[in-house]
Amino acid sequence: MSNDVMIYANDLSKTFGAFRALDKINFEVKRGEIVGFLGPNGAGKSTTMRILTCFISPTGGFARVNGHDVFDAPLKVRESLGYLPQRAPLYLEMSVLEYLRFAADLRHIDDSTFRKRAKNVVEVCGLAQVLGKEIRHLSHGYRQRVGLAQALIHDPPILILDEPTSDLDPNEKAEFLDYLKQIGEERTVLLSTHNLAEVETSCARAIIVSSGRIVADGPLDEIRAKSGRVRYVISVQESAGSRPYRGRGAPPKKGEVEDALGKVEGVKKLGELPTDESAHTFELVSEQEHDLRPDLFQLAADKGWVLLELRRDTQTLEDVFRNLTIGDERRNRQLSPVAPEDEDEDDEDDDDEGEAVGSASSDAEEKVAKADRS
């Protein structure tokens, strides 16, 4: 493993009772990379991050952070990183300043370094107006800023941020992403988020997890090209309203346009998009290597149709994300029998709602039945 590998996961697995939350995931993150860690709800993002930050241990495989094993050298690992958990645990009775000082004390930061670092994180996280306020009186977004500030206070080389922007307002989000770009030049950042636009602006690389497995890992361009499909939108005039129709003959009927488009070589899928009565608009999908636009243009010209729009969209990260993770969503919407599960013993924050559909629902049924009887 080269010195430049700051985060290394090897066959990392985690089971909670009978449930496999992570299934042999492998990845590495190099110095200076900002990597987007994506996946639908329940995919295993937070579980991975909690292992990397030594909050829970893996049940298989191993992980190294800054060259230190999370199991053998957890203190070294913790020294190397700043971690913002999805729900940052904060001491609500402390003021923001007290909390930051407390976080700095835990990190053995001396007073003058604290003052310098605090100035910096207060600026970055926009906390100047609330420094003296008790955390319990802060809004959700501000609490998240405080969590972020504690992750940055010791100026760590590695940042592991679990949905850091989910509660920030749009201005703060944009500022945070700008900041991330700046700090990412010398740091390593693993950033989980559901906001794909955020990944597009701040990360050059993404890892997509689904059902505890990595389904894509690479530069965003490569991931976008992964599906190999391209979408076209073509719109031809159906009626010119009160103005004279400029096409040849009468405006085409929907069926005629649909038939002709379906016969164009390379069209894999064809569907109508909603429009008003002035146009027929269709969406076509084809393989990436074959550009359909010349053929579509030629077809419209041969038929004498009035072409209103012809557009080619390469796949967005969002399309690819949906294609790769759609299985998770389908499973979420089907009630299938699920084996009852044991609770995980080393779980310290008990956020185990979610996966035990079968046991949770039978539990609920039992409770309803009991209430009925009483």
Ligand SMILES: Nc1ncnc2c1ncn2[C@@H]1O[C@H](COP(=O)(O)OP(=O)(O)OP(=O)(O)O)[C@@H](O)[C@H]1O
């Ligand atoms: N302590 C636990 N005990 C039992 N199951 C757990 C526990 N922690 C997580 N899980 C389960 O492991 C799976 C992965 O959870 P995880 O929190 O890593 O998902 P995630 O990708 O972070 O999702 P989200 O986007 O909703 O935050 C889920 O099915 C979750 O219910």
Ligand SMILES: [Mg+2]
């Ligand atoms: Mg999570």
